[in-house]
Amino acid sequence: MxxxxxxxxxxxxxxxxxxxxxxxxxxxxxxxxxxxxxxxxxxxxxxxxxxxxxxxxxxxxxxxxRALRAAQEPTSATLRPDRKNSKDWDTTKNVFIEGDNLEVLKILQKHYHGKIKMIYIDPPYNTGKDFIYPDNYKEGLDTYLEWTKQVNKEGKKVSTNSESEGRYHSNWLNMMYPRLKLARNLLTLDGVVFISIDDNEQDNLKKVCNEVFGESNFVAELPTIMNLKGNNDQFGFAGTHEYTLVYARSVNHLVLDQFPVDDEGLERWDTDERGPFKRGASLKATGTNAPRAKRPNLFFPIYVSPALEVSLTEQAGWTELLPITDGAEMSWRWSREKFLNDLYDVIVVPSGSSFTLYKKQRPTLGDIPTSKPKSTFYKPEYSSGSGTAAIKQLFDGKKVFDNPKPLGLLQDFIQLGAGRDGIVLDLFAGSAAIAHAVMALNRSDGGQRRTISIQLPEPVTEGSDAEALGYKTICEVARARIVKAGDSFAEQLEFLGVPGGVQDLGFRAFVLSDTSFSKWRVASDTDVDSLTEHLLSLRDSAADDVTHDALLTELLLKQGYSLTEDWSELEVDGLVLRSVGDGLLLAYLDERTKPTHDQLRSIVDEEPARFVILEDAFQGDDELKTNLSQLCKSKGVELWTA
Incomplete structure (x- = not known):
């Protein structure tokens, strides 16, 4: 072997x-x-x-x-499935992750690298009262586990970043920098990131983003009107706006969608049998390449009838048009073939004793006329009050979260940047407003967008409505919001007579935790002697309290599978296995039951592309391990151990 x-x-x-x-x-x-x-x-x-x-x-x-090293440092962390707090586990493609987003971003790198169409970031604004993530830039996972009481009972060390503590801006930048570095890796080549921020860190954030994404990939800095009445708590001026920074993964590949035009804009559009249109560019070419000598094949006659019909065939009583400008022979923008195929897209406008031909400009979003968004973002539904109203409606009038982002604003970001079927990553999920907005937008336009939401289990405020309703952490509020919003959309679909299951209204919940494998629970800076002693002290691969689903999730993540893979139990010759992708991968995760040679042969005879087995399932039988290797090799099956 x-x-x-x-x-x-x-x-x-x-x-x-x-x-x-x-x-x-x-x-x-x-x-x-x-x-x-x-x-x-x-x-x-x-x-x-x-x-x-x-x-x-x-x-x-x-x-x-040190912040850069925090992004580069490998992690042994994993995500454990939380079926109890999930909705529609078996069918959904949405994900909610409870955990520190720095560690989670590292875990997502394997599968989701280059797969996220849009990232939304609504970080702590660093007002001096904001919660700052518990990083110490050396043992990120250990710090997180301690903070969430998974290691000891010292309690949550909730901290804020006040100016009196010194390094006020540095602390915030040290939190943001590694997260932006890792987030960029996940974007598709035509992906885009939207980041909400206010005056406290707007200038620093833009400089960091110029470094991380590249100055050439800056798309826009959008003043976003959130409060027309103004915030009178601010000094000197009543603040009405925040900012939204927009960066592309590659500005050369990014294509932002547009907004449907409003009622006033619709007045400038006409309609024919093929839908809305308005007058576009002249069909007579201009510029250095327009002369007939440069494009001789595009110089030919067009014929126009008294009723403003167009033809390429000469007919009695019709006017001949040639692309001539001030006596100079030029060319058409369209070829003969395109004219023949697209005559319905030609507008004829009388011009003195002759005519001018124009192209019909069609909308770019289906049959809805669209326009490029303005660089100042304002709609009444962008108000901060509408964000609070939306969450109160779900929670019986209770304000369970402070300052949730308005759904209308988030839906517009998603419409511009996520396409109709892209994955949207919400890095600081808060009350899960992005997940809510994606469901709402999918509901309205039939899109199939999916979400990954990440939120630290930050405690709710003492004495708050959230605490009164029994919620202990922001994660609990967020998951409840997704469930309630999904239920409300399901009721709407039922009322409209739309079959259930058409829209994905669920999510798979996961929790950040240390590796499920005892042998991997070693700090990265452990010296060789301590590492050897640790490995010798181990008798089992996996921890005693870990489920097979948790083991499978970790193994799939580390092999580059997604968090929404379909898997099921499969019994082969008396052994219970996990089957992924209809048998493309089979996993045997019971280290306490040693399989026989015949049982392993039966598994290999299923001919999966990949077979995963725990190392300790062999129980020290090297001959059995060697025989399995030969069986897999004979059938072309990849053999992996953990």
């Missing part, structure tokens, strides 16, 4: 520093010396493209290097 026959599932997420070096080795192998990056050589190769280190331009703050 060779080591190539059995693949071992890694215990942590990838080491991003190592991955980056590996990419550099492929691009510029001469910059790698003795397994390390030769920075001096790299600078020589880049030549004039290297910035003068003595006069660097950028945003710098205390802790920036």
């Amino acid at each position: 060779t080591t190539e026959d059995i693949k071992e599932i890694p215990g942590t997420t990838p080491n991003f520093q190592t991955d980056l070096a590996r990419q550099l080795e492929e691009l510029v192998p001469e910059a790698i010396s003795d397994g390390r990056v030769d920075v001096v050589k790299l600078q020589e190769l880049l030549g004039a493209d290297v910035a003068d280190s003595s006069e660097r331009f950028g945003l710098f703050w205390p802790g920036k290097k």
Whole structure:
């Protein structure tokens, strides 16, 4: 048996520093010396493209290097399925994750890299009263587990970031920087991120985003009117707005959708049998390539009838038109073939004794006329009060969350950036307004957008309506909101006679936790002797209190599967397995029941693409392990152990 026959599932997420070096080795192998990056050589190769280190331009703050390392540090964390707090587990493609979003972003890298169409970020605004995530930039998972009482009973160390504590802006930037770095990796090439922010950190956030996403990928900074009456608590001026920063993964690939025009705008549109239109560009070409000499095939006659009909065939009484401007022979924008096929999209306008031809401009969103959004965002439904009203409606008039984002505003962001079937990642989910907005938008336009919401289990405010209703954390409020919003949409669909199941109104819930495998529960900086002692002390691969579903979820995540994979139980020759993707992957996760050779043969005879088995299921029988390897090799089955 060779080591190539059995693949071992890694215990942590990838080491991003190592991955980056590996990419550099492929691009510029001469910059790698003795397994390390030769920075001096790299600078020589880049030549004039290297910035003068003595006069660097950028945003710098205390802790920036440590914050970057926090993003690069691998994690052994996993996500445990929480079926009890889920809705429609078996059918939904939406996800809600309770946990620190920095650790969660690392876990999502394997499968969701380059798959998220839109990211929405509504971070703490750093007003001095905001909760700041419990990072210490060394043991992110350990800090989180301690904070959530999963390790000890010291209690939640809720903290705010007040100016009196010093490094006021630095603390906030150290929280945001690693999260933005990891979030960018998840965007599709045509993906986009929307970030809400106010004056406290708007200038710093834009500089950080210029660094993370690239200044060339800046799309817009949108003043967003949230309160026309103004906030009189502000000094000097009654504040009416926040900001929304918009960045593309690649501005060369991003195509933002548009908004349907309002009633006033509709007055400028006409309608024919093919739907709405208005006058577009002239069909006579202009510019340096317009002369007939450059485009001879686009110089030909068009004939117009007295009734303003158009034809390419000469007819008695019809007027001949040629693309001539001030006596100079030019060309048409369309070919003969396009004219023949699209005559219905030509507008004829009398012009003196002749005529001018124009293109009918059609809307870009189905049959609805659309317009490019303005750079100042304002609608009455964007008011902060409408966000509160929406959540009160779901919770019997109770204000269970402070300052929820307005649904109308979020729906417009989603319409612009998520397409009709993209995945929307909500990095600071709060009350899950994005999940609510996606359901509402899918309900109105028939879209199939999906959501991933991440929220820290921050305690609700003491004495609040949320606490009075029995909710202990913001996560509990958020999950309840999704359920209640989904139920209300289901009632609407039932009232309209729409069959149930047409719209995805559920979510799979997961909770961030330490790895389910005892052998992987080792800090990254553990010395070799301590690591050896730890491994020798272990008798089982998995912790005693872990379910098979939890083990399977972790193994799937570390192999690059999504959080919404379909799986089921399957019995083969007396052994209970987990079957993923209708048998493409089979997993045997019972380390206490040693399978026989014949039972393993029966599993391999199912011919899955991949078979996963716990290392301790062999119970030290190397011969059985070798035989399984040979069986898998004979059937072309990938064998993985954990």
